[in-house]
Amino acid sequence: MVHSLVSICAKEVVSDHSSSPTWLRWVPRELYGPLLEASFACCRPLAVGELVQRWPERTLRIGGRSKAGQTAPSRLCIQALLLGVVRGLTDRSALQILDISGLQKDEGGIGEPMGGWSLTVALCTMVVQAKAGAQRAQRKEGDRERKRFSALERERDLKRERGQRIESRALQDDETCGEKAGSKGPISEQDLIKGVRRRMEMERKRGIVATGSGGSKPETEEKEACCEVLVHVRADLFVNARSWDRVRSALSAAGPLKLQCRYLRVEEISVSSIRTLLNLLPRRALLGIDIRYSFLGVAGLAELLPLLSTFPELNSLRLHYCNLDIRRESFGQEEVLRNLSQGLANLQELRQLSLTTLRLPGQLRVLLSLPQPLEVLELPYLSLSPADLAYLSCSHHASSLLQLDLSDNCLDETTVPSIRRLLSQASSSLQHLSLSGCGLTDGLLSRLLPTLAGCWALKSLALALNPLSLAGLIALVQTAARMPCLRQLLYPNPLEDYQPGLPDLPSSAQLLEW
Template structure:
């Protein structure tokens, strides 16, 4: 359970959930204070009591259902939400039109507490909405709602299991109804003497969501639910928009890859070269895929030319792909072969601990990706010999690169000093991470000064310089850290 919780938070960093880098934070103490309109203030007061909500809905125009539902979601008023869904005037309900997008600003890149807060908030939305909607269906509330779209917000695994179970329950009851009808016809009973069968769901219902699967039990139930959702006689249909399949392995993943998906994350599945080649025919089918995460597997591309060719072929057949994460798979000189055939320039590229070489960085600096690249993470690669090429890459992407992470890249004082001029030319840069590189205070101060002068600079992440660590002298360490932090703050000027 502890591992599962940890994976939940890790799940929302990376390719699948893009950040709106230029938007303000929408949650917690970082949230921008906005004065609510009179309509929203009245709605906030009404949804505090479900009886008042129910009475109000009988007298207000349809346009006011939306602010009432917004306030019920924000305040987690499930009973009021149930009353609103019961009288919802439309056949569709889109979650992203009712609540703010939580994946905004640069905060999730470095603030773990903020990330966990927005994850919990988003799970509250999908949990409340899906549970309340199914309760309405079970109580046979005469709602008009037929299509519930929760895509864009993560769904907790327990809720996914809950939805899949009810999908199977609705399917089994529909089959039972058909069998009773066939029996009645066989014995030629009159319709008025036939034994009625009460169905859980009487009309076609569609629920679109993002799935997060880690357990065999949830995977098994979800696979069955997705299969019966495609049957003509099905009443409750589950539709996946984004899939995160973690710790399952290639055979079970292959069963899941039969959906219409726009985002896919296959992290921590111990996929090797043969496993990837087995999955390749399925991956090629996802022509609408915009984000693909294959990180933290065992795909050693530099040892298998055949796997490189297969991956390159798969990526070339995904015309909408703009976000890719290949971290912790050994690439090492094979980057050109893998991503050179992609149709569109990548906007997000994460290559952490991939064993990148000079040739890989050189290719990136001259590739078609530099015209669109907005976020790049090349941390945990030894780039000490690729310093000049790294500078060329920054210059090539200077008009569009907003996030650059080079944590633990074995960069020395001399190398960072040579990169300082290039950093100063990346006019679009908002976030720079050079933590865990061994540098001295003067060099670090110079980089901070250069970065702070950029028009969009916002966050600079670094480790304490070497001077802050003295052998066998903890008190002096703390003093140097305090003095060093003050000096670096002064160097940042406006920051």
Template sequence: MCSLSQAILPLMKVKVDGSSMGAKEPRAPLKVFIDLYLSIGSHDEWLTSLIEKAKQWKGLLHLYCNKLSIFALSVQNMKVLKMVRLYSVQDLELVCNWKLSVLGKLLSLLPYMGKLHRLFLSQTQMSQCSSWEEEEQFVETFSSQLLSLHHLQELHLESISSLEGSLCSLLRCLRSPLKILSLTNCLLLESDLMNLSKCPNTRQLRGLCLNRVILMDISSETLEALLENVSSTLQVLSLEECGIMNLQLTAILPALRHCSQLTTFSFSGNPISINVLLRVVRHTIGLTNLRRVRYPAPLEFYEHVGDGLLATLQAKLMQMLQELGRSDMEWLSGKPCPHREWPFSDLWPMPW
């Protein structure tokens, strides 16, 4: 498959003679399909040429974009956005450290993206100066924009400080059932998770990520209800670095065992003992679709660092799986310290 520059640059050499077009049939616009990555200084030569040509041709060159990633709001990037047929965007990524008010203005573009399937929103640096009123206004604005997204299937929110106590406002504005919901490094209350378990449009989730969402103060009953409501469809579950302890994990094992479609489960970075880890093995052994599990280095490891305990445990797990007829399962050990070496995007069974 040729590169975008190879495909587009030859087309740019086509001449449009405006003086002779009056006697001819109007020329059909040239459609150019591109993926855009907009950051500071991200424009290469071919994109700059494309923008200039689009200006010159005045409506005879239409830019379509399937995947749009925005990392900076420069004047040049805003000019590019004005040229793109926003209704063609299906995958939008916004990674920013802007003020909530600026981010809210950018989200006002969402109603023009009616075909959007995937939305990834990340605040790389949580604003320390946002007032309560600004956070409330942001949630209200974001929620109202979601009302126009009738085809949204994936929602990924990372480090969004204003979600605490406001998740219900977002969830009730969903217009279609989600396949994937990822809430990473967000502050959530128990009421948020209770609303998540009750929302009709999150009951058919195939993927659920709550990585680095502190769950130690969330009741086991709430977590159980959340898992039970998605048990018939859930394929990927990630609960990394959530502060889940022995009692909580043990309590949700029966609900986890009902997730018959589960293929991948990660709970690394949580303070779990060896005994509870072995209990997880016994409870999940009957999940015939489960192939990949990521578990934490157990608490006992910290008392005996360097004596080969982790390698011994890994060997024991492999032996257990073989004896139980599940040599097709892959159990991977996490590092002793929380680490982001296993990106959530790598967990999904492809294609959807």
């Protein structure tokens, strides 16, 4: 990897944090980006925090696709990034949009990156703390305003009393002059005092009314200022039972930081909790949802789909191990399937659909009743029937597929024609294909190889855990060598390499065990 002169100089500048006060004030805005990248690369969390706190641009994007040779930011740097955003709120930095979508990595990797769950908890904590800090600042400002109003009121009272004393003396002088001049209507001292008191009470009441109307104003301004959004935070959220309360508090918090979710992943959460979570999300931010290990059932999924249709940009839906099983007949099953089909049909922008271990044999037509053709279709462990594969090969999705995963679905003589038809329809678009663990023998593979050779756009092919002999593997490699775009081939061990005792037609689990 060739480093530019700017990146080399930036790494040298951020290497010594003790010198940051001398150079940070003179840095032009064009160099903040290279300095921040160097701070992440060299793991300088203090430099990260100071740069983000003074960020001069309206938008800051961290994450997404990493460059070649670039490692994920460390946990300390991410924590310093979030702390810098909060500190920048008081300094009124130019930052308005923080986009950290795709920043989370697997837990425990090289450089201690922050995983999805940890990053979600840290983000939600930051949002809640920023709201609490804004409320404290508003309360202090309100106290100062109230003290200032009280001081002004006392000053007005003193001036009013001083003026009233002068007026009283003037009236007394006028009365004395009138008595000397022999006035016909003399004013007694008691009447004079009553008139002065009456005027004082009237002025005091007017002052109280004015102060009361002004006293409610700071409270209103405090509430409005507390609800003012200064920075929109876009991120991917990973929610499970342990982080559920924290995420709900952050999404419902009205403070200077507004949390927006791009891709939502939930695990082991009930249907009602998922529904509550979706109601808290901004409608135009969510792009995809991934539900795993949750007891949804067909009825629960049919209940969630109308709510998912309210997100206009939703293009990805992933369901893994959600206990969708209709192999057993139950009352009202046809109506539930009809609702499921209608709910999926309302997802107008859906382009990626991943369904794992749902056990819905013969119902692929219901699951693929989408108005627009899919680009990514993953159906592993789905117990697909020959009728399912026949429907898929003739559906409007076949010619637009970029990625197809049919792993661990049993293929035999009755399903090979449907697979060949499907691959022929997708030959010009298909880039990634997985047929691992599908029980492909040498004979079945020989019938598929001519069709696979016609998929000229294919970049990766996975055929692991299939019972192929060494002769079958040689034929596979010879075909793969003639495919112009193929860059990755995942093949199984030949049957000759296994220890004795393997069945004649072993399953993928038996191949993995042996």
